[in-house]
Amino acid sequence: MPIIQSVRLRGKLAPILVASALIGPVAPASASSPPPTAPPPFPTAVQWAPSNPGRLLPRARAEVSALSAAVQRANSSSTAALSAAVDGSARLQLLDSELTSTVIGLAEASSAARAARSKAASTAVLAYVSWGSQQQAGPLQPAVGVVAADGGTVAGTGSARHARMTSPGPVGGVPTPEPPPGRSAADVQATTEDAMFGLRAALRRAERAWAVQQGLIGTYRAGLSRIRAVIPQLRSAVVADERQAAASAGEARKYGVRLDAAKARLRLLLLAAPVPSTGIPQVVQNAYLDAQHYLASSDPSCQLSWADLAAIGQIESGQARWNGTRLASNGDTYPPILGPALNGRHGTAALVSPPVPLFDGGGPYERAVGPMQLLPTTWLSVAPSLPTGMPNDPNNVYSAAMAAGIYLCRAAGPAGMRSPAGLRRAYASYNHSRSYVRHAVSLARRFGATSAVAPLR
Secondary structure (H helix, E strand, O other): OEEEEEEEEOOEEEEEEEEOOOOOOOOOOOOOOOOOOOOOOOOOOOOEOOOOHHHHHHHHHHHHHHHHHHHHHHHHHHHHHHHHHHHHHHHHHHHHHHHHHHHHHHHHHHHHHHHHHHHHHHHHHHHHHHHHHHHHHOOOOOOOEEEOOOOOEEEOOOOOOOOOOOOOOOEOOEOOOOOOOOOOHHHHHHHHHHHHHHHHHHHHHHHHHHHHHHHHHHHHHHHHHHHHHHHHHHHHHHHHHHHHHHHHHHHHHHHHHHHHHHHHHHHHHHHHOEOOOOOOEHHHHHHHHHHHHHHHHHOOOOOOOHHHHHHHHHHHHOOOOHHHOEEEOOOEEEOOOEOOOOEOOOOOOEOEOOOOOOOOOOOOEOOOEOOOOEOHHHHHHHHHHOOOOOOOOOOEHHHHHHHHHHHHHHHHHHHOOOOHHHHHHHHHHHOOOHHHHHHHHHHHHHHHOOOOOOOOO
16 A cells, blocks of 8 residues: 655655555554544643753753752751751760769868868867866866866867866866876876867868868859850850751752752753764654664564664654754654645645544645654554553654654565665665665664764653
8 A cells, every 4th residue: 555755855845655565554543543633732741842952051061060069068068067066966965964063063062161161160169178278277287178167077089088176276166187196297288288289280171171172162163154154155056057057958958959950951951952973862862772672672683773763764854853843851742743745746645534633633635744754544553563651642752763663674574674675675665765765775874883872861
């Protein structure tokens, strides 16, 4: 059955009649199929690249670089502030521990000072009482006891040997003791002076201990004052660092959102921009490579190369760039690339559209569709062989390239696409013009001599 394809010659789409018996009969359109009857409106669910992505790439790269630096600066600021807050919190814990120790030390020093003061006071009272008793009793009064008014004695801290009081003395009614048996008055006097000396030494020690504790109390109080002054400042600094960390983290998130958007824009531009080695938009080259890899496993005898498809895409639509066509990140094209109506004029065959129009905008006659310029009826014969999940739309470069690859492999026959005869046969089935075949073979060789970069997704 004759199939009409279009070839781009001298900047125009010229329909050429092609005869092909390699695909088999064209399947009739199903009445249950719900394809659109007119070109769809501009889709908004996918990302569309501008028509001049190459010119916008330097600016997009600069934007990504600047935003990346901004995110890094904000993250560094947040990390530094958070680290300062953590260090400040650790210092606060140490100061709290030091404050507790200082309070305990101050309490212990105050208790020790009170004990030293009490001991000093007791020693002073004892020394005073002993001295006063000696003054009343005269040189024979022992320092180890105080003579009571009733003739008894009050024990002191001196020798255990107390003088026994025998009779009242002449001074103030206080009895005058006699020397103990076996001791002279001089011995008793010496003992008394030794006891007084010991009491004075004990008093000095108690006073020194009290002074030491007072010094410790002063030190602890100064430490408390310092800690209590530092803690509020440090807490304020920790709060400020935490706020700064949170603010910088929020700023980093905001820059991160902008960076993600900028990266998405850059990725979209890279997908739509020509690959330097081939001049083919990256997303279109991805579609060719995907078709090559799929058919290498599903039809290994065909040996289809991405360059074989690139030659068709270059001739038919300028690699999906015909007349300002825009590319989307998922491979969609807009506006749809439509060939002229095949109505039998200008050397074309008249191909009536199926009962339900498919992809070509309706009308009584068929029109080639998409970047690979497939007829809707041809699409119906190839679409069932597409991989599961691939869009059922010849306006998508992935679907169109896969369908064209399947079509070429069927047309090449057992020889496959790597044999010169199979390659020419496949191209001739796509378009019967000899010049078309020569041009396609030349382009396939040229593209095959270049390096196809790894697909960018």
